[in-house]
């Protein structure tokens with residue numbers, strides 16, 4: 001079965017608050033036609049899956065065998081997956097099954113060995129690095145296990161820096177400051193804008209990390225084990241936050257988790273085993 005065929009756990013009549021009211025039915029399944037394009041851009045951007053992976057395989061080089069021939073490890077094996085806005089998808093599976101590799105391919109950080117990946121109707125496989133970087137900045141938010149915040153910056157500055165890196169200057173940068181404060185409020189850190197990472201708890205740092213990933217208004221949110229360093233209570237509240245943000249901002253979220261207890265918070269769940277989606 002294509003993972004795109006998996007039925008969401010609870011469907012979405014909870015999308016009223018979406019900024020992007022065009023979120024709609026029917027959804028494109030694995031075999032559906034891609035959105036028509038003009039000059040590389042999807043005409044009906046909303047109709048395209050936020051992420052569409054087709055027969056994606058990924059092999060890493062893995063040294064040489066006894067005869068000196070190059071060896072490879074197959075991390076992804078003909079993976080098909082559609083992610084749609086407003087749905088949080090939990091990605092589970094044993095260690096080494098390929099979850100982080102799938103995130104890296106979806107984030108356009110690694111090119112697959114074969115198969116295609118499209119973000120908002122734009123196929124990534126053939127794009128030059130400059131265009132890929134634009135997609136990473138403009139369409140994709142990433143949250144890794146460790147928050148990776150800069151020690152010298154306040155929470156607000158961490159967020160504004162993300163906008164600056166994406167090219168915001170002048171009045172856009174001023175707007176970014178307001179957006180940073182709004183996002184910090186959304187993630188429950190209304191009083192933490194002026195604090196530096198060492199003045200925050202682990203859960204609060206992860207919330208800053210999540211808010212930063214949303215600064216450039218992505219439609220795709222890729223999250224790798226956001227609760228790895230947190231206790232059960234804080235883990236639950238981070239997963240609840242991700243689910244709420246997914247629905248509120250109409251994100252297509254893919255969240256890797258080892259913690260099956262939190263899977264019911266997602267709209268659907270897909271499982272990897274030996275590089276394949278089950």
Ligand SMILES: Nc1ncnc2c1ncn2[C@@H]1O[C@H](COP(=O)(O)OP(=O)(O)OP(=O)(O)O)[C@@H](O)[C@H]1O
Pocket residue numbers: 060061062073074075093094095096097098099100101102
């Ligand atoms: N850079 C790399 N070079 C070679 N092999 C790699 C590389 N990264 C991952 N692998 C291999 O690819 C396979 C998939 O790894 P991946 O990290 O995607 O799995 P995972 O499901 O995310 O694991 P975990 O849950 O432990 O983080 C594993 O066999 C791993 O050893």
